[in-house]
Amino acid sequence: MKKKIAIIGSGIAGLTLANFLYKDKNHDFMVYEKNESLPLDEGYGIQLSINSIKILNEINFTKIINEQLYHPKGVDIYNIQNKKICDLDLMQFNINDNKYTTLQRSTLIEFLKDDIYTQHIRFGKRIKEVSELKGKVLIKFDDNTNDLVDYVVGADGIFSNTRTFFEKKINKPVFKNAIAIRTILRSKSGLEIDQSKVSLMMGNNCHLVIYPINKKKELNFVCILRHKKKDTDIKILLDKVVKQNPNLEKAFEEDLKSWPLYATPKILPSTNSKVLYIGDAFNGFLPTLAQGAGQSIESAYELFNLIKNERGDIQNIYFQERSKRAKIVRRRSNLNFFIFHLSSKFMQMIRNFSMKFLIKRKGFINSYLGRVYKN
Numbered sequence: 001m002k003k004k005i006a007i008i009g010s011g012i013a014g015l016t017l018a019n020f021l022y023k024d025k026n027h028d029f030m031v032y033e034k035n036e037s038l039p040l041d042e043g044y045g046i047q048l049s050i051n052s053i054k055i056l057n058e059i060n061f062t063k064i065i066n067e068q069l070y071h072p073k074g075v076d077i078y079n080i081q082n083k084k085i086c087d088l089d090l091m092q093f094n095i096n097d098n099k100y101t102t103l104q105r106s107t108l109i110e111f112l113k114d115d116i117y118t119q120h121i122r123f124g125k126r127i128k129e130v131s132e133l134k135g136k137v138l139i140k141f142d143d144n145t146n147d148l149v150d151y152v153v154g155a156d157g158i159f160s161n162t163r164t165f166f167e168k169k170i171n172k173p174v175f176k177n178a179i180a181i182r183t184i185l186r187s188k189s190g191l192e193i194d195q196s197k198v199s200l201m202m203g204n205n206c207h208l209v210i211y212p213i214n215k216k217k218e219l220n221f222v223c224i225l226r227h228k229k230k231d232t233d234i235k236i237l238l239d240k241v242v243k244q245n246p247n248l249e250k251a252f253e254e255d256l257k258s259w260p261l262y263a264t265p266k267i268l269p270s271t272n273s274k275v276l277y278i279g280d281a282f283n284g285f286l287p288t289l290a291q292g293a294g295q296s297i298e299s300a301y302e303l304f305n306l307i308k309n310e311r312g313d314i315q316n317i318y319f320q321e322r323s324k325r326a327k328i329v330r331r332r333s334n335l336n337f338f339i340f341h342l343s344s345k346f347m348q349m350i351r352n353f354s355m356k357f358l359i360k361r362k363g364f365i366n367s368y369l370g371r372v373y374k375n
């Protein structure tokens with residue numbers, strides 16, 4: 001029987017699920033977004049490995065104009081002084097149209113909104129109250145509208161408000177004593193890097209990631225620093241990095257924005273069989289494996305398939321599968337966070353030597369990255 005689904009939040013997770021439901025045409029659904037519009041002018045980049053590209057290709061991702069995407073050939077790994085340590089071939093994971101892809105986040109949102117924008121998204125909606133009625137969930141919004149649905153899907157990000165209505169146990173995101181600073185570079189800004197690849201530079205308590213986001217050679221630049229205070233002036237943070245390599249000053253002349261980094265401490269199941277969580281609302285990761293959006297896409301796809309196939313115990317099957325996957329990604333994101341930020345010269349030397357050795361070992365790469373990318 002046709003089910004009705006309310007998706008709370010129009011980020012990458014919510015929009016991906018909406019696209020699959022739209023394509024399938026077997027269920028009614030609506031995306032409820034608290035903001036008044038989608039962030040279509042956000043220029044920052046996002047990396048998508050083939051586990052998520054494979055899924056997006058099922059909803060015609062290949063229709064995106066080629067100029068708006070990039071397929072980096074590999075990752076060049078440097079120390080903060082721009083001295084190359086080793087490199088990783090990303091093409092080894094590509095299969096036909098499923099290629100490691102970088103793009104602007106807004107390009108992805110623009111693509112995901114295309115088919116569903118007019119009929120299936122309602123803006124300015126925040127849940128005010130929820131209750132159970134005739135085996136369904138009645139959602140009341142703060143603009144006095146309501147919806148009676150079979151499933152509520154919380155896709156409202158790491159600080160999920162949906163959880164506060166349905167869950168007693170709090171799983172409050174924890175500040176990871178780290179800040180991300182981002183900008184878009186129009187040129188290499190004096191850095192000795194290969195613009196056709198992802199560049200990773202590791203320093204004391206900080207690392208930088210630079211990668212192309214389109215064929216115009218615009219580069220996404222993100223600097224992640226270990227830092228205990230959320231609201232420190234960007235200039236003070238940047239000084240810590242520039243001290244390690246004065247050549248970076250030019251990159252830091254651009255328009256910079258900073259974000260404190262959070263992660264969810266535990267992976268908890270939903271306590272209501274009609275309420276499910278996807279994307280960061282299920283589990284928020286550190287961005288050091290570049291998998292947050294990828295996992296948002298994967299989780300939406302997994303849930304869609306369970307709903308489509310009308311699997312009995314959706315809640316249980318979804319949680320078992322998703323938490324297994326999230327644990328794999330979480331372990332690697334946390335380990336990367338640790339090794340990218342080593343401050344002892346001795347430990348850095350051991351790390352660099354180990355990376356050089358391991359990165360060419362197929363068995364290791366297949367188990368560390370292939371397991372995440374190939375799913």
Ligand SMILES: Cc1cc2nc3c(=O)[nH]c(=O)nc-3n(C[C@H](O)[C@H](O)[C@H](O)COP(=O)(O)OP(=O)(O)OC[C@H]3O[C@@H](n4cnc5c(N)ncnc54)[C@H](O)[C@@H]3O)c2cc1C
Pocket residue numbers: 008009010011012013014032033034035045046047048125126127155156157158160161162180222259278279280281287290291292293294295296
């Ligand atoms: C510095 C940095 C770099 C990153 N780089 C990458 C990368 O390269 N690759 C990658 O895969 N991931 C990356 N990520 C992670 C990725 O951005 C996130 O994991 C992903 O965007 C999460 O998507 P989401 O849809 O679950 O949540 P969000 O993007 O947070 O979307 C949630 C949506 O819900 C809405 N909402 C919130 N509250 C409510 C409410 N009460 N009612 C209704 N709507 C609500 C919000 O407005 C928003 O539209 C990065 C993250 C950071 C911080």
